[in-house]
Amino acid sequence: MEGLKNKIAIVTGASRGIGKSICLALAQHGANIVAAATNEELLQKTCTEVSAFGVQSLAVKCDVSQSAEADKLIDAAVQKFQRVDILVNNAGITRDTILPRMKEDQWDAVMNVNLKGTFNCMKACSRHMMRQQYGRIINISSVIGISGNAGQANYAASKAGVIALTKSAAKEFGSRNITVNSVAPGFIVTDMTAGLSEDMKNKMLAQIPLQRLGEGKDIANAVLFLASSLADYMTGQVLVVDGGMVM
Numbered sequence: 001m002e003g004l005k006n007k008i009a010i011v012t013g014a015s016r017g018i019g020k021s022i023c024l025a026l027a028q029h030g031a032n033i034v035a036a037a038t039n040e041e042l043l044q045k046t047c048t049e050v051s052a053f054g055v056q057s058l059a060v061k062c063d064v065s066q067s068a069e070a071d072k073l074i075d076a077a078v079q080k081f082q083r084v085d086i087l088v089n090n091a092g093i094t095r096d097t098i099l100p101r102m103k104e105d106q107w108d109a110v111m112n113v114n115l116k117g118t119f120n121c122m123k124a125c126s127r128h129m130m131r132q133q134y135g136r137i138i139n140i141s142s143v144i145g146i147s148g149n150a151g152q153a154n155y156a157a158s159k160a161g162v163i164a165l166t167k168s169a170a171k172e173f174g175s176r177n178i179t180v181n182s183v184a185p186g187f188i189v190t191d192m193t194a195g196l197s198e199d200m201k202n203k204m205l206a207q208i209p210l211q212r213l214g215e216g217k218d219i220a221n222a223v224l225f226l227a228s229s230l231a232d233y234m235t236g237q238v239l240v241v242d243g244g245m246v247m
């Protein structure tokens with residue numbers, strides 16, 4: 001993929017699932033990786049696998065919902081690599097339940113990680129990217145942020161918020177050669193979706209024209225494109241990667 005060699009990429013939620021797939025894909029195309037998540041042990045594993053591609057990596061334990069920790073993450077990346085080219089805001093959680101039963105802490109937890117965490121990392125990165133006059137920010141939303149979903153009011157609102165945040169930042173940063181785009185995955189097989197029943201998975205499958213559930217690498221491929229120079233003239237967009245589920 002064009003334009004990724006020797007770039008510095010920060011990926012949040014990099015300890016497993018989609019985030020780990022994104023790290024490996026970017027590393028395979030020559031980017032150095034700063035992997036962030038709350039689980040330090042698994043992060044080290046991501047970095048070990050990244051190293052196999054001959055690039056450098058750094059693991060940073062970080063709770064993105066805390067602005068001070070997001071600041072420290074970006075500082076650590078800049079201290080090691082002197083710059084930040086690519087930021088992938090992938091860290092995300094679910095706390096599903098129907099709206100009347102949803103507790104305030106379930107609402108707050110999802111908003112704080114998915115939406116505020118994305119804001120925290122973008123804000124911390126922005127001054128470096130503005131100084132460099134270069135940046136590629138990719139925010140992982142969800143098709144649920146477009147369609148809504150019963151039992152996921154908090155998650156849907158947070159992911160719709162990520163799309164609005166993406167578009168606003170794209171308008172603010174365009175003049176500095178910083179693009180901001182979003183990827184909206186459909187149903188991807190990871191630990192996040194592992195708890196769903198077979199019945200639920202089959203119902204999902206019936207709605208997917210391409211007749212398979214997604215994999216981490218399906219999302220990583222979209223991120224690769226948006227981070228590469230092939231997408232230099234794209235900003236403020238939402239790339240839906242869902243096998244055709246929501247259209």
Ligand code: NAD
Nearest residue numbers: 013014015017018037063064091092142185187188190192
């Ligand atoms: P996952 O649960 O397997 O991984 C989530 C990652 O986020 C982990 O590395 C975890 O450590 C990290 N994380 C959680 N809270 C954090 C915090 N406060 N600070 C830093 N890191 C934190 O999930 P996944 O399925 O790989 O999902 C990755 C992203 O893709 C999420 O934003 C999710 O909402 C989105 N997404 C997933 C699907 C799907 O079907 N799996 C669909 C649409 C969107």
